[in-house]
Amino acid sequence: MKLGRTSSLLVFTVTLLGLLLMIWAVSLIRDAFQYQAAGETNARLIGRLIEFEDALHRLEAIIHQEFPDDSPKTATQYWVREYAEYLKSREEISGLYPPETVLSMLAETDSVTHNMDSLYMEVISLPAASKPLQEIAFYQESHRAVSLVREEIRERRAYNSQLSQQLTRNWHILSMLMVVCFLMLIMFAAIMRLYQQDLRKRKRIEKALKRITAEFRAIFKSIPDAVVFSDMNHEILMVNPAFTDLFGYNPEEIVGQQVEVLFARKNPQNDPQSPPENGHLVPFEANCLRKNQQAFVSETVEAVVRDEGMALGYFSIIRDITKRKRAEQALSAAHDKLEMWVNERTEDLMRANEEVKRFAYIVSHDLRAPLVNVKGFAGELRHSFEVINNYLRKVLPHLSDEEGTELQEILSEEIPEALQFIDASASRMGNLIDAVLKLSRLGRRELHFESINVRILLQRLLESLAHQIEQSQVDITYGALPRVMADRTSLEQMLGNILVNAINYLQPGRPGKIRISGKSTPTETVFSIQDNGRGIPEADLPKVFEPFGRAGTPDVPGEGMGLAYVQTLVRRHGGRIWCNSRVGVGTTFSFSIAHNPLKEIQPAEAEKVEG
Template sequence: MQTAPLPHNEEQRLARLRGLGVLDSLPQKAFDDISALAQVICGTPVALITLVDRDRQWFKSRVGVDVCETPREMSFCTHAILNPEQVMVVEDMSQDARFRQNPLVQGTTNVRFYAGAPIVTSDGFALGTVCVVDQMVRQLHSVQLTALSRLSGLVATLLENERARQIEAARKARAVKQEHEELTAMAAAGLDLQAYIDTDGVYRHINQTYLNYIGCSREEIIGITVKQRLGEAAYALVGSKLDRAMAGETVIYQRVSDFKVAGSRHMEIALLPVRDEDGGITGVVMRGRDIQELKNKERLLGDTILQLERKTLEQERFIHIMSHDLREPINSINNFSSLLEADHGERLPPEARRYLGFVSAGGQRMASLLDGLLRYVRLDRHALDSGPVDVNLLVEQVRDDLSAAITQAGGQLDMATLPTVQADASLLRIALQNLVANGIAFAQPGVPPRVRVSATREHGFDQIHVEDNGIGIAPEHQASIFDLLKRLHSRKTHAGSGLGLSICRRIAALHGGHLSVQSTPGEGSRFTLHLPVPHGTPS
């Protein structure tokens, strides 16, 4: 891992950064909106507004990560701020000598893509970046890069304007410290319960929502200590958390509180340190969010899960009925119709033999349909046994399975050199067998069927292509061919249950992928299984 060199103006840059008073400040909607915009514009799971301090990289806003900061030596943004004039883009960090050994690239976070637009002040100091991160190798087009750069410029403007506003507010409020503390507490706007507690543990501000819950007047609360209001027993549960917040730590926890008016409510409590312009702790903002309805919904979700489990048991009984109770009469029809034709077929009149043929064919179709339905419903019960699968070997096995059908049709199965993919071998074999069998079955009249299996890797997916020279599929039917029991041809021209493609699509979905088709009537079709490439696999 290559540690970024320090900027030539590092000490002045740090002084400028700390002079803004933004480090370790409370979340602000404007900055959160900017990081959310960066995520949407660039289409990445992670977007950050970072500020590079002496020994750390601190996140003013974050989307997609839980931590508030990382060590500076692991930071990608320390490299980005070395060139304040342009957006730094690394499409594959595992291939960049600066980052390939970085724990964020090598570790469980598995970072692959990074783009960071430096946040540059009006006097030319690069303080950090607006950056986006992904676990997949990717590219950004020029419009996205321009948007990222403009967002970083907006952050710089907000930081400087915010600092100017803070200085002006401090100048006006310096003579009245009480008012300044109340304004600080009011920074956490909304319907949450809010209070400002000074370093002596005394309530200095409390909002109306809090008063409505506890059923007290403002005069009854302002000026007393937290311990006096809660009592010894309740304070024993929260006192240590308040001490941690007074020491500078943001503390978030949940508890069930009994309020005089609101009753018993499940609350999420945040204790947020408040700092003066020099960074010293002046008190703590207590923000209480009522999450009782959320907990009620969680219980409702638990009830729904129990219902789903009961439905799973019903499905098990349904599968048992299909595999035993339905199969027995179907087997009887097929067995006795075969015996009837073998023992008495020659003595039956032509009309009776014709009717017997209908019975025999119908019984075979019912057995085939039952087998297909069982395969389909059992897919949901199949525990995916994913591992490296040699597709060359799998296609050879499919060739053996379908050798009789290929020979009878005068067809041919070709394959390119195929990769090893991450999949469930048994399910992938079923999918390939269905796709190849379709390519053999849906041949053009008078044209020997030819099926070719090949593979590519694009956009984080291994793509296995099964291409034929058959009759093809009209464009208006291509969206519906994967539907359960969907048939485009009569049984007189093409046999089948209409389940094969539904099973293939379900198998692809179980792997986290999908199945697509490209087809031209009269020229053939190409079905593609898209299987996700494991994280960390080179493109």
């Protein structure tokens, strides 16, 4: 709009200036033609004056004229003829309507020529001795007449020069005016072009404004929240259909009323707030009243509507948040209950940790001490048996065959077998105690998290297993593996235990293949170790991660603690572990590590202790 008014003002200014310049140019052209006409008239007048001067010179020359018969009559006739030419030349000057100065000069010249006529008549009638004085007087009068004409010619020529200068000045001014008018014409064309562009732009804006207005009305009607337009005095001007649905007022009932009728004024906090000078307000909550006086909790946002910096009114959006407030209250109650439950579970975890510590102490002291005694006394028994055996071998020849055979069987088979069983059971018990202690230490060892290049870690792990891999003739492949935030030692144990487990349970008679892969999701990184080994029976799958759990035929040495270790370490990394297997086809072990394992340690610890 500002550009349109500016363009109109420019068009008016340029047009007015152009008209003024045109009037000035017409005036200059008119003056130029007048100067030119005056110059031409003055030039003709100068020509006639020159002829008039020649006529005077001819009159002056008559006095020296010698005639053949030297008669006064002939001289008189000649004078009369020349004088007539003089008068004719004078009449021609008078016919040009000369200025007053020329008429005054002609009057003086007439007086002088009249004297010359009288003097000439006297000269031709006097004897020769009396003529000189009259001739001198005649010359004086003639010279005076010629001087008058010449003076007038000089003045006419000076006047003609002034006219020429003025005419030249006018044409110069006209030339500059033509240039200025041409430039103004270009400016006018440019302004008109801008004006037309502005006009087209204004039409487009008006068209867009109509479209936007229609879209605004459609959007205004379709807004699911109640919308209220009010003036600066908080008088309601317009509402949308959602307002009617929320409050129950028809537009005719509410338009013109104050916004305050929509709010319950039980306390000052429920009063509607005015937006600050910047036009926006943080949403505020208030108790509102429907037409039927039913109260509800609302969240209201207000903004000042402005036009070129001038405030016009308020734009308010009101939303019923009663259900949300109830949900928040329920959530708060649930949060309090959860917090209480977490506190209880924390106490349970602390007690469980104490139990684990006591259990570890019992295992390491109360169980290991008798085991050491058993192994020690078993050694004493073996030594005593060797002493007794040496003495009894001396007695054998003195016994009967039946007694000797029975004693020989006891000494060579039963007692050594019993002693060997005691040693094996003690060693087995020691290994189990070590496995339990290791599991306990894994659950309590401090973890050091760092960003790990899993591909490099896996390469080093495979180098340490190179002998076992070569003996099993297994083909191990892996692709790109994502980096992970984990404890390096724990990750080596997780991958190593699963790899060793896969190598140990390959299918005899079939080339072994193990594929290692990894992928990253928005919340965790998942690693998978897939083999084509024996597979695990479906009935054994639930116990593969239990301590001392063994699947299938236990023909592989070990205590069955490897996967239990892995599960403990995975849980301490905020992850999970699972297994998919088919007998005769192969097994895939997968485990995950949380992207932010520190957040998941506490839940993992809780799950570990409960397990």
